[in-house]
Amino acid sequence: MKKSFIFIFVFGLMVSGSLFGQEIEVPLRFDRYYSYDQVNEAMQALHQKYPELSSLDLVGYSEEDRAIYALTISNPKTGDHLSKPGVYVDGNIHGNEIQAGEVCLYLANRLLTRYGENEQITSLVDKNSFYILPVVNVDGRYHFLEDANTSSSNRSIRRPKDDDRDGLFDEDFYDDLDGDGNICNMRKRDPNGTHRTDPYDPRLMVRVEPGEKGEWILLGREGIDNDGDGRINEDTEGYVDPNRNWGYNWKPAYIQGGAGYYPLSGTGLKAISNYLLDRPNVIVVWAFHNAGGMFLRGPSTKDESEFPSADLSVYDYLGDHSEMITPGYEYLVLWKDLYATYGDFTGFTSNIIGSYGFVGELFQSSSETYTLNENLIKPGERTQQQGKEDASHQRMLFNDHVTQGELYKPWTAFNHPLYGEIEIGGWTKMSSRLPHPFMLQDLVHRNASAVIFSATQTPEIKVELMDKEKIGKNLYQVRIRLVNDNAIPSQTYQSMKNKSHRKDILKVTGSSISVVAGGELRDKHMNQAVYKEHKPQIQFIHIPGFGKLEYQFLISGKGTVKVNYSSLKAKDQELEFNL
Numbered sequence: 070m071k072k073s074f075i076f077i078f079v080f081g082l083m084v085s086g087s088l089f090g091q092e093i094e095v096p097l098r099f100d101r102y103y104s105y106d107q108v109n110e111a112m113q114a115l116h117q118k119y120p121e122l123s124s125l126d127l128v129g130y131s132e133e134d135r136a137i138y139a140l141t142i143s144n145p146k147t148g149d150h151l152s153k154p155g156v157y158v159d160g161n162i163h164g165n166e167i168q169a170g171e172v173c174l175y176l177a178n179r180l181l182t183r184y185g186e187n188e189q190i191t192s193l194v195d196k197n198s199f200y201i202l203p204v205v206n207v208d209g210r211y212h213f214l215e216d217a218n219t220s221s222s223n224r225s226i227r228r229p230k231d232d233d234r235d236g237l238f239d240e241d242f243y244d245d246l247d248g249d250g251n252i253c254n255m256r257k258r259d260p261n262g263t264h265r266t267d268p269y270d271p272r273l274m275v276r277v278e279p280g281e282k283g284e285w286i287l288l289g290r291e292g293i294d295n296d297g298d299g300r301i302n303e304d305t306e307g308y309v310d311p312n313r314n315w316g317y318n319w320k321p322a323y324i325q326g327g328a329g330y331y332p333l334s335g336t337g338l339k340a341i342s343n344y345l346l347d348r349p350n351v352i353v354v355w356a357f358h359n360a361g362g363m364f365l366r367g368p369s370t371k372d373e374s375e376f377p378s379a380d381l382s383v384y385d386y387l388g389d390h391s392e393m394i395t396p397g398y399e400y401l402v403l404w405k406d407l408y409a410t411y412g413d414f415t416g417f418t419s420n421i422i423g424s425y426g427f428v429g430e431l432f433q434s435s436s437e438t439y440t441l442n443e444n445l446i447k448p449g450e451r452t453q454q455q456g457k458e459d460a461s462h463q464r465m466l467f468n469d470h471v472t473q474g475e476l477y478k479p480w481t482a483f484n485h486p487l488y489g490e491i492e493i494g495g496w497t498k499m500s501s502r503l504p505h506p507f508m509l510q511d512l513v514h515r516n517a518s519a520v521i522f523s524a525t526q527t528p529e530i531k532v533e534l535m536d537k538e539k540i541g542k543n544l545y546q547v548r549i550r551l552v553n554d555n556a557i558p559s560q561t562y563q564s565m566k567n568k569s570h571r572k573d574i575l576k577v578t579g580s581s582i583s584v585v586a587g588g589e590l591r592d593k594h595m596n597q598a599v600y601k602e603h604k605p606q607i608q609f610i611h612i613p614g615f616g617k618l619e620y621q622f623l624i625s626g627k628g629t630v631k632v633n634y635s636s637l638k639a640k641d642q643e644l645e646f647n648l
């Protein structure tokens with residue numbers, strides 16, 4: 070494997086922050102969310118506790134000059150990290166999707182704390198290199214937790230943009246009118262309104278039917294007209310979508326909203342792109358987002374053709390297992406089952422880095438259940454109870470009785486400068502797309518397990534001498550077998566189709582031998598080999614998943630023969646024998 074020249078800036082973070090007054094300790098805890106600073110402290114704490122198995126790399130800086138870090142986890146005693154199949158995992162590219170960062174931290178914590186204790190994990194840290202970058206959008210994570218937000222706001226790259234074309238940048242954000250740290254909804258009493266109070270839960274509203282009297286008019290998200298242009302909340306942060314700004318199949322904003330002015334205009338994204346280009350050994354990529362409970366594979370758009378069928382078998386194998394590891398999640402295709410995304414991250418990694426890539430959409434709000442017990446329904450209450458069976462009522466009861474009301478803000482009167490007497494209320498910032506902290510442990514463990522499963526399937530090539538036979542004076546027929554017991558081949562078929570990465574090389578050398586002929590052995594019983602015309606001592610090969618490859622060489626001479634297998638993605642192998 071060719072070792073790229075890499076700049077690794079190991080940055081000595083001061084462990085100065087605190088989590089509820091305590092220093093962050095290893096093993097990390099997953100019953101709460103980490104702030105941006107605490108994520109960095111947690112990575113530093115892991116690295117300090119396991120310096121021999123990890124390195125902490127400064128990848129680059131964001132628009133607002135926040136540092137982006139990645140942990141490399143691999144046992145250097147079993148080889149340089151670039152020599153092993155790389156598994157890259159990141160999260161939180163959208164600023165509000167914070168539990169994705171916790172999945173990454175949990176994976177790092179699990180690999181390091183279970184090394185030497187758990188046989189499977191020990192072997193993975195020996196044979197693989199894990200590149201774990203918990204927070205892609207560091208500004209986004211910082212502002213999501215620090216500022217008032219909805220559960221869906223604050224996704225962008227923090228590059229000011231004049232959304233309403235009035236010459237001012239980001240001048241009409243949401244406003245936390247009641248100062249509770251959430252951007253909720255506004256409503257006003259209006260007999261001609263579009264909604265009325267839900268008969269089963271007065272906190273919810275239902276749309277009025279034609280002919281029905283209304284009760285409420287909805288006024289959107291909490292805010293005022295900051296710039297006096299007659300519109301509210303129309304120029305918030307950005308918007309450049311960090312998952313539409315990558316350097317593969319990028320399209321400008323008139324085709325793909327949030328694309329940015331040119332690919333990789335995001336400074337943090339550019340740094341991460343370079344980080345990945347410096348790691349040509351990466352063969353599996355996971356990018357965690359929220360929400361919905363999905364494992365998405367490419368292609369990202371319809372205009373890209375489908376992946377080669379042999380790659381689909383690999384995706385299906387990993388995707389099907391991920392579904393089973395994470396009950397309720399579905400393995401789907403990005404453009405077909407969700408929507409088209411030009412210039413997205415996994416399009417970049419599948420086509421430029423040459424990896425198998427999954428987007429993990431974490432969390433299903435349907436897991437927030439409060440299912441009524443049929444036996445508790447008294448005669449005559451049937452209709453009343455049935456009304457509470459739908460998802461919105463269940464979630465409200467889940468909020469009331471399982472989180473003690475922490476996910477929903479009750480409607481409260483407020484005097485708005487424009488609308489007068491209104492009410493503010495609704496689902497809070499930490500609801501809807503994020504699990505309540507008590508459910509976080511299960512989410513991070515299962516999703517990290519899907520990553521770990523994919524790592525078990527990275528290529529492990531064994532090179533064997535099948536047989537050697539003297540077939541003439543000083544002439545030998547030598548057969549070599551290359552075996553891969555795992556699902557992932559030594560290179561993606563997409564990268565072979567694109568001709569974007571070199572193939573594996575099988576080389577036969579020796580000081581007192583010469584290779585007369587060499588090529589793939591198609592049928593060993595019929596002795597059918599397809600010999601390469603020039604330089605038979607060097608063969609360009611590719612080893613399938615769950616498969617093998619057999620090569621035949623005719624070698625003249627005597628003495629030691631060296632067989633070298635070299636791959637960008639799989640670990641290099643050597644074999645020596647005598648003639």
Ligand SMILES: [Zn+2]
Nearest residue numbers: 163166358359
């Ligand atoms: Zn996302």
